[in-house]
Amino acid sequence: MSIENIKNRFPVFKNNSNLVFFDTAASALKVDSMIEAVNNCYSFEYANIHRGIYDLSAKLSKKYEDSRLKVSDFIKSPSEKNIIFTKSATEGINLVATCMKSNFLKKDDEVIISHLEHHANIIPWHLVQNHIGIKIIPVNINKEGEIDYDDLKDKINSKTKLIALTHMSNVTGSITDIEIINKLRKPFKIPLLIDGCQFIPHKPIDIKQYDPDFYVFSAHKLYGPSGLGILYMKDKWFEIFPPYQGGGSMIEDVNILNSTYASGFEKFEAGTPPIAEVIGLSSAIDFVLETNLKNIFSHEMTLHNYALEKLKSINHIKFLGESRNKGAIISFNIEGIHYNDLSLLLDKKNIAVRSGHHCAQPLMKYFKIDGTARMSFGVYNTKDDVDYFIKSLNEVMQILKNV
Numbered sequence: 001m002s003i004e005n006i007k008n009r010f011p012v013f014k015n016n017s018n019l020v021f022f023d024t025a026a027s028a029l030k031v032d033s034m035i036e037a038v039n040n041c042y043s044f045e046y047a048n049i050h051r052g053i054y055d056l057s058a059k060l061s062k063k064y065e066d067s068r069l070k071v072s073d074f075i076k077s078p079s080e081k082n083i084i085f086t087k088s089a090t091e092g093i094n095l096v097a098t099c100m101k102s103n104f105l106k107k108d109d110e111v112i113i114s115h116l117e118h119h120a121n122i123i124p125w126h127l128v129q130n131h132i133g134i135k136i137i138p139v140n141i142n143k144e145g146e147i148d149y150d151d152l153k154d155k156i157n158s159k160t161k162l163i164a165l166t167h168m169s170n171v172t173g174s175i176t177d178i179e180i181i182n183k184l185r186k187p188f189k190i191p192l193l194i195d196g197c198q199f200i201p202h203k204p205i206d207i208k209q210y211d212p213d214f215y216v217f218s219a220h221k222l223y224g225p226s227g228l229g230i231l232y233m234k235d236k237w238f239e240i241f242p243p244y245q246g247g248g249s250m251i252e253d254v255n256i257l258n259s260t261y262a263s264g265f266e267k268f269e270a271g272t273p274p275i276a277e278v279i280g281l282s283s284a285i286d287f288v289l290e291t292n293l294k295n296i297f298s299h300e301m302t303l304h305n306y307a308l309e310k311l312k313s314i315n316h317i318k319f320l321g322e323s324r325n326k327g328a329i330i331s332f333n334i335e336g337i338h339y340n341d342l343s344l345l346l347d348k349k350n351i352a353v354r355s356g357h358h359c360a361q362p363l364m365k366y367f368k369i370d371g372t373a374r375m376s377f378g379v380y381n382t383k384d385d386v387d388y389f390i391k392s393l394n395e396v397m398q399i400l401k402n403v
């Protein structure tokens, strides 16, 4: 599918045709086919799944499980049985952290994260640290905003029980080289958790090639619905981990004083799942596959490079992270102008950019700043968007310099 005119597929632009949306890293706009799939599900197909033996329930249960297969194929997982649906990527990481705390990690074990992480891949480990006294070992990053692989090598040792890293930073856009991580960790047999939230909407992935123990992402950043996260988990953890939550669907047999549990993904999916959201995700995956992730990435990077060139001509602009291996995210500050003022005035011109710490306070502290303005690109952005953004930015800067 051609990317030209793809804005027509996003109903928000029908209502708000001048909207220039540069905040896809926070959450992507919603594509028509996904909205229709969710609408159809609630309108015509809805019943609770995995419970009723009547036709509606059986049909939707099948569609729901077909979606699991779609997700599995999309990330090239060895099997759909390795896919667990959660309510968000955040919940996926919390699930891993909580289960590891119960039956894997012990006092003084070391968990390596990096200064690049989103809070979603920091705080769950703080909670484990607070409960059982693990040690969190942060890896440095270089001035380009990339993981410092030499520092990682120095920090790996026999006490390292997990490496948990982002695949692509939501602030600098830098992409982590999983091949290098694998070379460093595999001799020590250290499990790997990858936070794929920012990577998944932009580049194809092959779980078999990356071979992580856990890979998490959120549907809402992939043009899909909010309220749904995906956790890929390697087979062996299904046995090691106790249930994360108790309730309906995750059981084998229940007595009034005790119970036994399902063994597969069901063990980690207690309660009525996000049914319509999973159906919507399946449709969003169809959209990115038809559009082709390689085309999406190349389109976004062409716009990113064009915008970066234009931004570089602005006096006193500072970029946070200029990795050569990155996705289409530009974080910047302009000397003398507060990022919040910038983004508020851009909003008056119907331009959406994020400003603040981007749920990455340790990264801000690492670079001794407290926030940035952030432009992040999606499939619907155009060269006109960038031109309008640059023109508006210059106007806004003039206003703010005269205040």
Ligand SMILES: Cc1ncc(COP(=O)(O)O)c(C=O)c1O
Pocket: 025, 026, 088, 089, 090, 091, 118, 120, 121, 166, 168, 169, 170, 195, 197, 198, 218, 220, 229, 359
């Ligand atoms: C890199 C990264 N990890 C994790 C998350 C958390 O995702 P969610 O809020 O969908 O759980 C985000 C969201 O911005 C993110 O950018």
